[in-house]
Amino acid sequence: MAKQHITTTINGEPTEFLCEPNETMLDVLRNELNMTGSKEGCGSGDCGACSITLDGRLVCSCLMLGVEAAGAEIETIEGMADGETLHPLQQKFLEMAALQCGICTPGMLIAAKSLLEENPDPTETEVRYWLAGNLCRCTGYDKIIRAVMDTAAEMRGAA
C-alpha cells in the first residue's frame, strides 16, 4: 500500500507526515514524528496512556488512524506546557506527587485537561468516572484525583 500524505495541525503547528493507511495515530506520533510523550500501554484503548485530543475531543490515539488526522487539530502532551511554564495540572501533579513511575501521566494529564475544559467544577465522582479510561497501577488514584480537584479549584479562583 502506498503511504498517505497527511496535512494536519499538532499543538498549533501545521504538520505534514506520510503514513501507512493502517497506521495508528499513536504510531505516527511516536515513530514518524518522534513525539514519544504519548505512550502505548495496551494498543486496544483500555489504558488511556496514549490519550490525545482530536478537534477538542478526548481520544485514544491507538484507536485512531493516522489518516484521520487530515485537516484536524490534534493536541498532545508535548503541547500542554507553554515553554517553561507548566500547565496548572502539570504543576499540581508535581506538587501533590500524583505520579510514581510516570508512564500513565501524559495520558492522565491530557484526559484531566479535557475534563476541566468541559466541566471546570467536577465532583470527585465526576473526576473518577472521567478518568476511568486511564489506568494507573502505582498510585491507587488518590493523589491524582486530589490533584485534579485542587487544580480545578485553583483555576476557577484564577478565572
Next chain:
Amino acid sequence: MTDTTNKWIGQRTIRPDGAEKVTGSAAFAADTTMPGMIWGSVLRSPHAHARIKSIDTSKAEAHPGVKAVVTAADIVDFPVDTPVALGIQDMRWMCRNVMAREKALFHGHPIAAVAAMSEAIAAEACKLIEVDYEVLPHVIEIDDAIADGAPILHDFIEFEGKPSNIAGTIEHTKGDIEAGFAEADLIIERDFTTRPVHQGYIEPHACLVSVAADGKATIWSSSQGQFMVRAMTGLLTGIPQSNIRAIPAEIGGGFGGKTIVYLEPLATILSKKSGRPVKMVMSREDVMRASGPTSGSKSTVKIGVKKDGTITAADGTFWLQAGGLPGAPVRGAVGCALAPYDIPNGHTLGYDVVSNRSKVAAYRAPGAPLGAFGVECVLDEIAEQLGMDPLDLRLKNAAKEGTKAVHGPTYPLMGYVESLEAAKAHEHYNTPLGPNQGRGVASGFWFNAGGESSAQVNITEDGNVVVTTGHPDIGGSRAGIANICAEILGIDYQRVSVLIGDTATIGFSNLTGGSRVLFASSIVVTESTNKIIHTLCELAAKIWDIDPEAVNWEDGEARPAGANAGQFPPLTLKELAARANESGGPIGESTQINTTGAEGGFGTHICDVEIDPELGTAKIVRYTVLQDVGRAVHPSYVEGQMQGGAAQAIGWALNEEYIYTKDGRVDNPGFLDYRMPIASDLPMLDTHIIEVPNPKHPQGIRGVGEVPLVPGLSAVRNAVYDAVGIRFNDLPISPPKVVEALDMPKAAE
C-alpha cells in the same frame, strides 16, 4: 528521629525528574531510537505444553527485509543438573524462560525471534518459521499438577523419590505444634485459594540493543536493575560483562515483574548477528501471556487459641504455582504468614509447584500476601468465635521487640503494635457502617532488604551537587535522596541533582526490589556526603590555616569553631567549591557498601466494603492503611506506596484473575478482561504513617513499598464477611461468586 529541626527530611519536595515526567519528555525504554535501528519480533508457542522436535528458520531468513533470526541454539545453555544462581534466580530456568529449549512450557513461551526492517516484516517472518511440535498433555491448576498421574513437566524433577511437579519445599518450625494445639481451647482450620495475578505495570517490557563491530553491547531497557540486565544478558549470550553497558531507561512500573530479563538477550543476539541496533517491545498480550505474574496458591491454615485469645499453636501449608519452571516465592509465604505474631509453637511448609503457565516473577512482597491471606482470615473467625475485637486479638498476640519469629529472627525495635493501636483509635474504625456495608481488618509483614548499593556524590565547580546512584527510580526515590543529601549538607534541595547511573558510570548496585532502594541508597549517599563535608572542612581549615578539627559544618557553610569561633567569616559551599582546585582538587566521593540492617516492616489495614446484593459487586467505600515506615523522608511518596499497595490488594481480592481455556491458553490477555482497579472503582485511600525509627539506619528508614500489599487481601475479604455473613476463602470475590453465594438470581446480562 522525631527531630523537628529537619529542613528537608520529611518535606514534600518536587521530585528531581518531575518536569520531564509531566511533559512527556522522560525517555522510557520504548521511546529510544538509534540510526539504522531495526525491529525484533518473537514467535511464541501456541501450545501450553509441547516438545519441540525441530525448528526450520530458512524461509524466515530468506524473507525480504529480515536481517537475523535467533533460536535457543544461539542462547547459552545451562544444563538442568547444575544450578547457577544469580540473586534469587537460577540461570538453568532463565535460559529456558527467555527461549524454549527442549519443550514449550506455556502458551506464549518464546520459540524464536526475528529482526527485520520493520515490526510488520519481523512479525510476518515469524509466521514463516516452521516448528514441529509434539503436543503433550498440559496441566494448569495446582490440584491437577500434584495429583497422581498428572502430566509431568520436567523429568529431572523428583519429589519423594518419584517424578513430580513439586520442585521444592521450604519449612519453618518453632516449638512443638502438637503440644501447642493440645493446650488450645479453640482450634480453627480452613482451606484457601488465590489466583495468579499480574503486576499490571502499564509499560510493556521494551529494549533497544546495539552491538558494535568490536562486540561491545549497549542496552537501553526498562528494568528494575541495570546490573541484573548486564549480568543476565552476559550469562545468556556469553558476552563478558565488561563489554556490556546497560543503561536504565525510565521505568513505567515494575512491582517486581521487571527484576528478570525477557527481551534483552534476544535483542542482543539479533543485533550481534545483524550488525544493526535492534528494538523490541512487547504487546500487552505478550506481557499477559509470557511475563511473570505472581503465583496462584492453595493453603491450609490451622490456629489454636486459649479462651483469652492467646495463640498456642499455628500451622500453615502453602502450595504456590511457579509456572513452567521452578521458582515460586515460597519463602515469602512461609516466612511472612505468621510473622506479625508471637507464637510459641508454629510451623509453616511451602511447596513450589510447576504447571503450564508462564514462569512467575516477583510481585510486591512476593509470596507474603499468599501466606498472610489464610492466617488473617482464620484470625478473623477466631475473634468472632471468642467475641473479641479482631484488633484486640492481634494486639494480644502481636510480635514486638525481642519476639522470636517462627521463621527465625528475633525482632528489634519495631512499630507493629503501634499500627494496631493507631487502627483501634482511628476515627475510621469507630465510625458506624451503612446498610449492606461491612468492615474488615488485617495485618501483614514483609522482610525488607539491604544489599549492595553505590553512590557517587560530586560537588560542581559552582557549588551545587550531583548525586548518582545505581537504582532505577520506580516511584520517586530520587526525591528522597535529594531530601537527604540537602539535609546533611544544609543546602536547598533544588541544588541537589539526582541521577541514575548506568553500569559503566556507577558501581554495582543490586535491584530496585525488596523495598530496599531508599533504605540502601540513603546509606551510601549519607556516607559520601559526610565524607564530602569532611573534605570541605579540611579545605576551610587550610584556607584559614587552622586545625581541621576546629571547623564545623553548619547550614551549608564551614564555620570556625572552638577557640577560633568567630575569627573568620564562614565559607559557604559555593565559596569552597570555587576554591577547590587551588587547595586540594575536585570534591567528590564514591561509596560502595553491601548494606545491612534492613529490618522487617509491619502494617495494618481497615477496609469498609458495600455489597450490592443484586449485582454481587463489592464496592470499597473506605480504606485506611496504617504502617510503621521508620522515617518518612518524603511523606507523599511514602503515602503513595501505601495507597498503591492497597489498590493492588483490592484488585487481587475482588477482580483480578487469569482465565485459561481448556486447551491451556490465556483467554483474557488484555486490560479489558483482566480487570485491574480503575479510578471509579476506588475511594480515597487514607494513610496513617507511623514512625518508629529503624535503629540500624542513619535516618531511621525502613522499607515501605511492599508491606502495604500484604494485609489487603484479607482486610477486603473480612469486610465482605462482615457485610454479608459469608466467608469467601477463594479469591477473587468476583460478582458471580457473590451472587451465587447470596443465592440471588443472576443479574440481567
